[in-house]
Amino acid sequence: MAIPVTAPMVGKILKIEKKVGDQVEEDEVVVVMEAMKMEIPIVAPVSGTIKEIKVSPGQAVQAEDILAEIG
Template sequence: MADAGTEVRTEITANVWQVRVEVGQAVAEGDELVILESMKMEIPVEAPCAGTVSEIRVQPEDQITEGDVVAVIT
């Protein structure tokens, strides 16, 4: 599975606030994929590389913990 792309993980435990991309969308390195909310702060999860979003594994209001995969980029 993992060889099918780059797994983008959250570095923190948070609630998912917004999903900013769709499956199939092309992204550049540094684009915001998802915005999390934690400690009253909005924390963007950025694309670590350019590519196409092949999977989004979260939706708004999900609770996620450090290390969870948010999206996959191929």
């Protein structure tokens, strides 16, 4: 089952650090978002493989939006 990486708050996507197929370790940065003029690294909740990236840089996101999925 895919585990989602969700946005913890409203903001904007700055950078995508991983691509589909990449291996990630738990706590490794997947996406960097900007909220309140601050860069917030969003980390992988579990170790696994990136199945899907659902956002692109510059995109506005709401809290709880799914940013990526880890399989």
